[in-house]
Amino acid sequence: MTARNEYNVCRDLHKYLDRDLLESARYGFEQHLTECRTCTAAIAQWTTFAGAARNDATQQAFRSPAAEHIAQKQLEASFSQQQALSPWHRRSFAPLMATAVVLVCLLAGAAIFWTRANDPSPKQTAPVPSTVQITRFSMDGSIRQTTGHQGTPIAATPNEQLLATVGKDRVAVAPKGRMVIKRKETTSTLLALNDGWIACQVAKRHGSRQFVTRTQDKRFTVVVKGTRFGVQYQGSSDTRVDELSPLLQVAVTEGIGQVEETQGRTWTVSAAEQLVVQPSGAAEVMPISEQNRTIVSSLLNPSSAPSALTDILAQPNPALDSSDKASPPPALSRGTKTKSSPGVSPGIPRPDGPDASPVSVAEMRQWIGAGRNADAIAVIEARLLKEPGNSELWRLLAESKRKVGDYQGAIVAYQQVIDSASPQMANAARYKMGLIYQNQLHQPANAITQFSRYLADGEPQLLRAEALYHLGRAEYNMGHKASARAHLNEVTEQHSATAAAVQARKLLQQMDL
Amino acid sequence: MTPNTVVRSDEALMTDIAEGDTAALGQLYMRHSQAVRAMIGYVAPAMSSHDVDDVTQEVFLSLGKAAKSYRHEALFNAFLFRIASNRARDWLRRSWVRGRFTKNDDLKIVSTPGAGMTAAPGQQTMLSQTIRQILESLTYNHREVLVLNIVQGLTCDEIADVLNIRPKTVRTRLHRARAAVLQHRHAAIWKDAISETTP
Ligand SMILES: [Zn+2]
Numbered sequence: 001m002t003a004r005n006e007y008n009v010c011r012d013l014h015k016y017l018d019r020d021l022l023e024s025a026r027y028g029f030e031q032h033l034t035e036c037r038t039c040t041a042a043i044a045q046w047t048t049f050a051g052a053a054r055n056d057a058t059q060q061a062f063r064s065p066a067a068e069h070i071a072q073k074q075l076e077a078s079f080s081q082q083q084a085l086s087p088w089h090r091r092s093f094a095p096l097m098a099t100a101v102v103l104v105c106l107l108a109g110a111a112i113f114w115t116r117a118n119d120p121s122p123k124q125t126a127p128v129p130s131t132v133q134i135t136r137f138s139m140d141g142s143i144r145q146t147t148g149h150q151g152t153p154i155a156a157t158p159n160e161q162l163l164a165t166v167g168k169d170r171v172a173v174a175p176k177g178r179m180v181i182k183r184k185e186t187t188s189t190l191l192a193l194n195d196g197w198i199a200c201q202v203a204k205r206h207g208s209r210q211f212v213t214r215t216q217d218k219r220f221t222v223v224v225k226g227t228r229f230g231v232q233y234q235g236s237s238d239t240r241v242d243e244l245s246p247l248l249q250v251a252v253t254e255g256i257g258q259v260e261e262t263q264g265r266t267w268t269v270s271a272a273e274q275l276v277v278q279p280s281g282a283a284e285v286m287p288i289s290e291q292n293r294t295i296v297s298s299l300l301n302p303s304s305a306p307s308a309l310t311d312i313l314a315q316p317n318p319a320l321d322s323s324d325k326a327s328p329p330p331a332l333s334r335g336t337k338t339k340s341s342p343g344v345s346p347g348i349p350r351p352d353g354p355d356a357s358p359v360s361v362a363e364m365r366q367w368i369g370a371g372r373n374a375d376a377i378a379v380i381e382a383r384l385l386k387e388p389g390n391s392e393l394w395r396l397l398a399e400s401k402r403k404v405g406d407y408q409g410a411i412v413a414y415q416q417v418i419d420s421a422s423p424q425m426a427n428a429a430r431y432k433m434g435l436i437y438q439n440q441l442h443q444p445a446n447a448i449t450q451f452s453r454y455l456a457d458g459e460p461q462l463l464r465a466e467a468l469y470h471l472g473r474a475e476y477n478m479g480h481k482a483s484a485r486a487h488l489n490e491v492t493e494q495h496s497a498t499a500a501a502v503q504a505r506k507l508l509q510q511m512d513l
Numbered sequence: 514m515t516p517n518t519v520v521r522s523d524e525a526l527m528t529d530i531a532e533g534d535t536a537a538l539g540q541l542y543m544r545h546s547q548a549v550r551a552m553i554g555y556v557a558p559a560m561s562s563h564d565v566d567d568v569t570q571e572v573f574l575s576l577g578k579a580a581k582s583y584r585h586e587a588l589f590n591a592f593l594f595r596i597a598s599n600r601a602r603d604w605l606r607r608s609w610v611r612g613r614f615t616k617n618d619d620l621k622i623v624s625t626p627g628a629g630m631t632a633a634p635g636q637q638t639m640l641s642q643t644i645r646q647i648l649e650s651l652t653y654n655h656r657e658v659l660v661l662n663i664v665q666g667l668t669c670d671e672i673a674d675v676l677n678i679r680p681k682t683v684r685t686r687l688h689r690a691r692a693a694v695l696q697h698r699h700a701a702i703w704k705d706a707i708s709e710t711t712p
Contacts, residue, residue: 072543408548
């Protein structure tokens with residue numbers, strides 16, 4: 001080959017790597033590769049870099065299943081909120097009745113200051129009564145009357161919702177909600193909500209009288225006049241707070257609400273609208289979500305359908321949030337879930353079916369064997385939140401993800417197996433990863449990495465012949481003909497009686513054509 | 514979630530989204546979020562992992578909004594990565610406005626050591642630092658094409674489709690990027706890696 005020729009052929013290097021060469025030119029270039037060290041080195045260098053970069057990018061982009069689940073729910077919530085902005089949705093929200101209603105959700109020990117402010121009339125400064133009449137609506141249909149007091153906590157169990165009467169005003173507390181009503185000063189009532197959801201219905205205000213709700217950190221103040229509205233506020237302090245959920249929501253069903261932030265921003269929220277403030281500070285006024293509207297009416301009309309409310313609260317609620325405050329009633333909240341599991345994402349998918357008791361690993365295997373992969377994935381991911389180092393769970397997750405066609409997810413899970421399992425189990429995972437790269441993701445460079453590592457491992461290689469064959473095939477796909485040939489020959493010579501050898505011979509013949 | 518869940522194709526899920534199915538968007542997110550993050554994190558190595566997550570959310574929100582205009586003859590991946598590319602560029606412009614970056618004609622990032630996806634949970638190896646340094650030495654346009662090629666495995670024609678530029682332009686950029694990688698002063702690390710693995 002002349003120097004001029006060689007120069008020209010070397011110029012095809014990029015085309016070769018781009019897979020832009022026609023079959024004949026490709027063959028010619030591969031012949032050239034057997035002679036040209038420069039091109040061979042460049043290709044090897046390039047494929048090594050590309051493979052390493054791809055692996056690195058994938059690894060850096062990995063998020064825990066829990067974080068992904070939260071992000072997914074947040075995305076769905078944001079999306080349905082945006083959809084609610086469409087004119088089609090706007091039409092579907094009819095104006096509601098009068099009287100002022102406050103719907104509040106506070107998480108994690110935050111509190112609400114509920115005041116009557118700007119009241120010019122001295123006789124309106126009379127303190128609210130010190131006793132509070134409470135009606136408890138149980139999920140089993142029973143209704144009880146109890147009495148609470150200012151300054152003492154009023155809490156709802158997971159099985160009930162409360163309706164408290166404070167003077168002319170009414171405060172509804174959702175299941176698991178907890179609050180304290182106490183006198184703050186003569187002109188105001190302080191309502192401290194420790195946990196959960198409440199909705200407040202306040203008697204109509206006159207003249208300049210206002211109804212003021214303030215978040216515990218005093219960052220947000222909601223001022224309303226003759227308005228029916230709801231507020232959701234998410235405290236910002238501890239680990240249980242879902243940082244992706246909206247920080248504050250004010251939903252107005254009638255009248256107008258004014259929301260003020262200490263940093264100077266103000267928003268006007270009109271009937272059938274809601275304000276959503278994200279943890280980032282981004283804020284938007286949009287049409288009220290149907291779920292918020294339903295929660296208001298369910299809380300204030302508890303007899304209508306007590307269990308319906310918990311169903312709504314149990315849903316990943318776009319407008320409200322997806323904290324475990326909104327967890328469903330006892331059937332699913334027994335055990336250690338909810339408060340004692342920091343970082344556990346709210347709506348961890350549970351399998352359908354009457355039995356929500358913990359699923360054993362053996363059962364998970366059975367499910368996967370029976371094709372119930374989606375169920376298995378949900379249960380395994382939930383379990384992994386508690387046992388992130390359980391390599392068998394990661395392995396089962398990888399298997400089930402592979403079976404549902406989530407190959408990238410399977411790769412991630414196998415990587416976890418490799419990082420956490422026994423050497424032998426880790427090496428088996430490398431083999432499986434290699435197969436996915438090879439057959440499903442069509443990333444031969446990554447397949448080469450995995451099969452090479454599998455073969456380099458000191459553990460007994462039950463699938464050595466197969467791995468050699470797959471490695472050779474991946475190398476062939478990458479254009480590494482020489483090493484492909486070497487590995488395929490090793491299969492045919494040293495594992496001649498295997499099915500892999502038959503395959504390897506076929507491929508070698510193909511290469512010779 | 515039923516035992517007999519039929520796996521819907523990406524395209525079918527796009528139809529579901531266009532018809533108002535929010536959960537379908539969630540499914541697409543679970544399928545492709547990692548790939549999108551991998552792309553964004555590499556295209557903009559100076560992004561914090563938090564920013565990468567934010568931009569990824571933006572990408573999928575845009576995807577949901579665009580579902581109605583999605584044509585089924587279009588390759589879903591190209592559609593998704595086009596959005597990702599646009600959102601990543603938006604982010605870079607915003608960052609530039611915030612003064613975190615200097616900008617030449619090519620939106621080249623002035624590398625900020627220790628930033629980028631280095632904050633991600635994965636451990637930052639020497640190898641991955643080197644990859645990052647090499648990527649950061651490229652112009653934005655070159656890096657973008659390179660990432661779509663090696664991380665997402667797209668061909669030149671597919672990349673042209675994603676970025677809405679001529680295939681010839683893609684090839685030019687890719688070849689320059691490749692040459693730059695191979696000539697990078699850290700490229701020796703690959704030679705070492707090769708000499709260890711090749712007999
Ligand atoms: Zn050459």
